[in-house]
Amino acid sequence: MKQSQLFTKTRFEAPKDEVAKNAEILIRAGFINKEMAGVYDFLPLGLRTLNKIINLIREEMNNLGGQEIFMSSLQRKELWERTGRWNDDVVDNWFKTKLKEGGDLGLGFTHEEPVANMLEQYVSSYKDLPFSVYQFQNKFRNETRAKSGIMRTREFIMKDLYSFNVDLDAHMEFYEKAKDAYRRIFDKVGIGHKTYLTLASGGSFSSNSHEFQTICDAGEDTIFITDEEKREAVNKEVDDRRETGHKAVEVGNIFSLGTKFSEPHLKFKNEKGEENPVFMGSYGIGPARLMGTIVEVLAKDNAMIWPESVAPFRVHIIDLSQGDESVKKSALDLYGGLTDAGIEALLDDREARAGEKFADADLIGIPHRIVVSKKTEAAGAYEYTNRIKAETSAILKSEIMDVLK
């Protein structure tokens, strides 16, 4: 991508109404735009990062055997009445709306009821089980207080996976595999060292649940570390601990749902012809919240350095030709070469001064930076900076590919 064509603009100062570190940095770097309290747009750079996170999660879900689906946001009242969750006293953050003809609809805050209902027509025998489905889908929650930038919003993408098994034993086997998959996801995005498998209360519908909590100041929960080696913890809500806990943000959760959502209608016949409810589990990750958490954990000195796994681009080429056509061509050649080699590069080909380009590059935080200028051309080399290692060196043109691989 050529930066002169990129729809994004960095800015010197963050809007005064943003205090959260993740929002300040992401807005200043041009990754996101605030629409209203608790509602954000993703701009090209931000969307690239978000999609990297999503694809990384998708890969793990597929490895788990999950099959991707995409369900509707508009949901029928009747399904939720069966489980008692249409009632505002039970669920107080519904966004509800109406059809012109007058029927009630809800904008889904989760999908247990609809997914269970949909599967009734596809599950009738033990031979249909087990399986799991997942989706990346917008959820709507009328939070009384949105906060912390993209960490707690009213509209957000959620990866929700649902597992369907014949009984508790079969379910637990899957549940343990899901734990491992979640571990790998948080390791891959660079926050594994701060993320703890945390025993949680499970809320109103599950007696057994775990959260993945990442220690950071923007967190809303408090956890107590029970095993540093295994990265395990317990949520404050479970028991009354006395020692000081850690502020942490819930980046993922896994629930054993049991038969609560299948009991009404989602049943199967076992080998003996007896009818049983399906044993369900649900597993959530909010990719945008995860993105915010990555910023909270990894940003230093009010600037972000993206891990390679989720960076919007791998390489940022800074063209300092400043009117020199041969230097400009060299930068363009490098860009073409990297692109052909499948290395995602952002070429800063704008008519701007060096200082402005460097400042913008620092703000965007792409992990590898290559400067092409008269100086580097004369030396037959590139100036290469690895932001993660904080190292800068001259790399011969012929060797740049090896360095990046």
Next chain:
RNA sequence: CGGGGCGUGGUGUAACGGUAGCAUAAAUGCUUUGGGAGCAUUCAGUCAGGGUUCAAAUCCCUGCGCCCCGACCA
């Protein structure tokens, strides 16, 4: 939902009840060119509605919006 703070050009900030100013961004031109350059010109603003007053960004009321603390968070 309880408490606190706050709404001025795109963004950030000034202005005692008395001419809405500065910076930045944006546009044009000249100059400059390896860490957010300089000069000149230009564009652009008081959240909305009502009230008090000769006069309201400023005081009062209502609404809307934003931030923070707490509660809630399936």
